[in-house]
Amino acid sequence: DAGITQSPRHKVTETGTPVTLRCHQTENHRYMYWYRQDPGHGLRLIHYSYGVKDTDKGEVSDGYSVSRSKTEDFLLTLESATSSQTSVYFCAISESSGTLNTEAFFGQGTRLTVV
């Protein structure tokens, strides 16, 4: 199994508080992604990174920021959590092959509840 760990696995937080989710990999893969999964919406890309300090927005980036100061860590921050950000968050990693044929490996997910 790919070495990818998300923390925390579960979190309950109050509206308006900042929250940071961590994704840690031991595979030295170039690409890291944050997705949220909601019923009826599948997995939606929040932000992704293609190298240290290189990040870009996905389709649902409002209210989220990311940072990648080391290859192995990709942090997702909810600046001021809202109930609409209650979701399951997945981190994924993949290597660059040049031919786009490398699959992504997923973390186990973080269930975040904003009350």
Next chain:
Amino acid sequence: AQKITQTQPGMFVQEKEAVTLDCTYDTSDQSYGLFWYKQPSSGEMIFLIYQGSYDEQNATEGRYSLNFQKARKSANLVISASQLGDSAMYFCAMREALFGGSEKLVFGKGTKLTVNP
């Protein structure tokens, strides 16, 4: 614009029968990769199969095959001889190369497959 479309929210199949899960995609790139993932009720994401845009042969992995029709921009997953353990959510995904050398992986909304005994 939606990049990946999975039009079947739910599908039912009898055990031992074959089932096709639909996926269409939208891209103007010539080079891209298409993936299928399985998510059982336990929540983990399991990679099933890959198809490259330049691959002339349809991909196969055991009981999984990918019916790739490039002109129609479709990449349907075929599961032969369904088993009870195939009951899960199935996601189609596309990987695109972006300007500057980065790559992005986007998913469809998924299809929930139920295999009946």
